[in-house]
Amino acid sequence: MSPLRALSAASRETFWRSLQTLNVTRIVIALVLLVYLTVDARRGHTVNLLSGTAYAETCIAYVLAALVFAAVTQRWRRRFLWQLSCQILVDIAAISLLYLAAGGARSGLGLLYLFPLAGAAILAPLLLALFSASLATLFLLAESIYQIFISDQEPPLFQAGIMGAAFFAVVLLVSRLAARLIGQEELAAKRGADLEIQQAVYRIVVDDVGDGILVAGHDGFVFAGNPAARRMLGLETDSEFRLADIPALEPVAQSFAAWLAGGAQAEAYVTVKRWQGQKGPVRGRLDQPVHLKLRFARVDTPDGAAERSLVFMQDVSAIENQAQQLKLASMGRLTASIAHEVRNPLSAIGHATSLLAEDLTGPAETRLLRIVGDNVARVNRMVEDILKLSRKVQPGGEPVCLSVFLAELQAEFTETHGVPDNMVWIGDAGLRTVRFDGLHLREVLVNLLGNAVRYASGKPASIRVFPVLDATGRVELHVQDDGPGITPEVRAHLFEPFYTTSSKGTGLGLYLARELCLNNGAMLDYEYRVDRPGVEATGRFVITFYI
Template sequence: MFARLHSLSAASRDTFWRSLLALGATRIVIAIVLLLYFSAGQGMARESSVEICGAYLLAAAGLQALASRWRRHFMLQLMSQVACDLSVISLLYMSTGGMRSGFAILYLFPLAGCAILAPLVLALFCASLATLFMLAHSSYLAYIVADESQMVQAGLYGIAWFAAVLVVNRMAARLIGQEELAAQRGIEIGVQQAVNRLVISHSADGILVLGPDGTVYMSNPAAQQMLGGPVPKLEGAVLQPLVAAYEAWRADPVQATGFVTIKPYGDPAQEGLIAAWSARRDVALHLKLRFAPADTAGLDVERNVIFLEDVTSIEEKAQQLKLASMGRLTASIAHEVRNPLSAIGHANSLLEEDLQAPVHKRLLKIIGDNVARVNRMVEDILQLSRKAQSHHEPMELEAFLNELKAEFDETHKLDSRILCLGGLRQASVRFDPLHLREVLINLLNNAVRYASGTPSSIRVFMVTTPGGQLELHVQDDGPGISPQVRAHLFEPFYTTSSKGTGLGLYLARELCLNNDAMLDYEHRFDAGMTEGGARKSSGRFVITFAKNT
C-alpha cells in the first residue's frame, strides 16, 4: 500500500503530506532545542556542535518550506529529510562522545517518521544504517580506548530500532488501510446519497421524515408542494387531519394507510409568506397516506416516514362515474316524483276552494308550502345534473339567519339557547336564499343529530377573513369527523348512516358552487380556547361567500 503513493485515494494522500509537514515541524522544534542546549554551554557543548545545530535548523526550515509549497515526489522529499536527520544526529553523536552522551535516542525520531510514511523495506534500511553507524563508532572507540561496553549498548539500541520500526510500520499500515477503506466507503455513501436525493426530489409522491413529536427532519419538493411549503413540524389547524392520522398510526401501527383532506393554504399565518395566498386558500387536497418506520435499531432515535399521494385527480375520475349514476337518478326523480308531486299540488288547490275554515286553510297552506319546497328541491337536483347556474340577487345575511333560527327552533322544538348565532352584522351576500336555506338546514340537521343539546352546543357565526371574504361557520360540540370519513365527506352516495342517502352534503356543496361560494369542513383555532397550554382547534363546516363586486 505504501509502495506507490499515487495509487491511494486523495484523502489518504493528503494525510501523508500532512504527516510529512508535522514531521518537519517537529524537526524544527528539535533543532531549536539542541541549538539552545549547546549555546548555553551545558554538558559537552562545543563550538562545532552549535554550528551543526544551526545548519540543521536552516536545513529543517528549507525542507519544511519545500514540502509545504511543492507537493510532488513525496518519497524523495521524505528520504531527503530522513537522510538529513541521520547525518546531523550522527555528527552530534560523534562530537559529543558517542554512546555516553545519550544522543543515540535522537535516532528514534527520524526512524519512527520513516516507519510511518515509508515502505517497511526503506524503514528497515534506515534503521540498519543507524545501527551500523553506532556499531562502527563503538568498534572504533573500543579499538582506541579499549572500551567494549559501548558495543553492547549499540547492539541493544539497534535491536530496539528494528523492533520499533517494525511495530510502528505495521500499526501505521493498518491505520492507513482503515482510512483508505473509510474514504472508499465515504465515496460510496456520497454516491448513494446523491442518487437517493435525485430519486426523492423527482418522486411524484411526497415524502416526510418525522420524529416521534412530529418534527419534520426531511421533506422532498412534492411534499412541500402538497403542504403549501416547507413544514418544520406537523402542527396547526390546517395540518390537523395529518397530525391525527400520524398519532393514530403511532398508537396502532397495524393501520399503515389512511386518507385525509387538507387545505394547505388555509392558514392565515401564511398570507404574507405565500404568493397568491388569498386565491389559493380554498384549494383542498385529498391525500393517501402510507406510514413506515425507519430501521434505526441501535441508534437510540426514532424516525418515521410518511408517503403522501395526491389522489384528488383519481377521486375526480371516480366522482365522474358517480355523477353518471346521479344522471340516472335525476331522470328517475323527474318521472317518478314530479308527476305525483304535481298531482298533490293540484289536489291541494282544489281543496282550498272548498275548505274555508281557518284550521283547514292553515293545514292546506302547510301542504302547499312543502309541495313547493320539494318541487324546488327536485328542480335543484335536475339543475345540478345540468350544472345550471343560479340567478341570485344580494341578500341581507343577518335578517336571513334570524328568520332561519326562529323557523328551525320551532320546527325541531328546540330550546332557543341551543342554537346560538354569533358575529352578526349588516352584510350583503350574493346567494340564492332558497339554496342557502337548504344548505344550512342540511348542516343544522346534522348538528342536531350529534350535538349534546346543551346551551350554545350549536353555533352559527359570521367571520371575515384577512382577505376580506365573508365566511359562515356552522359548529357543534359533538365528536369530530374522523380523517377516514373526512376524506369522502362530500362524495355523492357516501354515508355513514343507515337512513341516509349520501346526497345531503354533496348537494349542499354543489348548491354553494352554483352560487360562487365554497363549502368545506375545516379545523380552525378557537379564539381564547386552549388545551394543555396550546391553542385548541375544532372542526366546523365553513361556507365561504364570493366577494361582492
C-alpha cells in the first residue's frame, strides 16, 4: 500500500506539489550546468575524461528527462513512490556522468548529489532515501579506487568518504525534519477538518434557531446576524450596518450602548416599530411592531484586539399573545353568563349595604359596611373590565388636537383624583393632531396617570406627559413619573390580563389600555429611554400613533 494513502487529502496534495517543485528545480539545475559548459568552452577550457560533447549531451538528456518527469507528474497523479524512485535514480545516474565528464572530485560536482538525496529524504521513506545515499557514496568511492589504478597521483579517497558520510547525515537530518513537518501538517489538516465540521454545525444551529443573534462591535456596528434576527428587525439584506443609522432600531442601539457603558442590566425589553425604507446598502420593511427581549454578552477576544459582543433577541410578542389567549379562552366562557350570575348578586349586596348604612351608625358597623362597599365596587369594576374585553369597539377616527385634549385631561384628572395642579406636567404639543377616539384616549391616559399617582413622589412635575416625534417622524405620547422603574421581570408580564403587583388592582387596566390603542391604530408599550447621553435609561409608557 502506498504511504500516501494513510495521509489526508491535503497532505497528499502537498506531496504532489513538492514533487512538481522537485521537477522544476531539476530543469533549472540541468540548464545551469549546460550554460556552465558554454561559458567554460568560451574561456578555452576543456573537460577531462569525457569530451565536452558528451557533457553537453548528458545535460540535454537530463533537461529532456526533467521535462518528461514534470509532464508525467502533472498529468498522471498515481504511483507516487514509483515516480519518485525513477526520478531519483535518473538524477544519480545523470549527476554521476556529469561528475566523470567534469573531471571527478576536482570539479566539485559531487555536491549536486545533495539535490536528489534531499528530495528523497523529504518525499520518500527513510529506507529509500538511505538507499539513494548509498548509491551516491558507492559511486564516489568506486571512482576514487579506480583512479588508484589508472593515475599516478594519489586519489582523494578520504574526501570521497567524508562526502559519503555527509550524504547519510543530510538524509537522516532532513528525513527527521520532514517527518516532523508532515506530522504537524497532518495535525493541522485534522484540526482544520474538525473546525470546518464544527462551523457547519454551528451555522445550521444559528440559522435554524428561533432567537435572533447579532454580532456587534463596541460602536454598535453589526458585522453579522442570523436569519431570525433579520426577520425580527425587518432587514431584507445581510449587509453590515450600524444600529444607530437605522431610526427604527434606535431602541436597540440605546439599550446596547447603555449596557456597554455599564449603566444597564444584561437584559432589556424594547419595541421595534413599523418601518420601511433603505439606508445605504441596508433595505428593510417591518409591517407590525415587534416586542423584543434583548440579552447581551461579551465575546472574549485575544488581547481585546477586536472587541465583539453578541445581542440575543427573543420575540416576546408571540409569547405575550399566547399567554393572553390562554387566559382569555377560559374567560370567554365566563363572560357569557357573568352579567346575570355576578352583576345581579353584586347589585343586591350593594343595595343591601346602602340600606344598612341608613340604620347602622355605630363606628364598628360603619367600618364593616365600608369594607363591604369597597369590595363590591372592586368586584363590579372587575366585571366591567371583563365585559369590555368581549366588545371590540370601533374607533371614531376623528382627529384629536393633543394640546387642547391634554389640557382638558389635566384639569379633569387633578380635580377628580385630588392631586395638586402642578403634580402633572403637560409638555407642549403644538398643533400636532392624531386620529384616535377621544373617549378611548381619555380612558387610556386616565389609567396610565392613575398608575403613576400610586408610585410618584408627589413633587411638582413628578408626573410628566409630553408628546415627541420618534426617529421615523411618528408622534409619540410619553407618560413618565419619578417613581422606581419597572423591573425586567415585571415588564415581561406587564400587559398580560389578570397580572398585577398591587393588592387593589384587577390586572386588566393595562391590558385594556393596550387593546384600545390597537383598536385605534396605535401601540402602547413600556420602554426604557435615554433622555440625554451619559444618563441612565428611564422607564416610561409610550403611545405611538401610526395614523
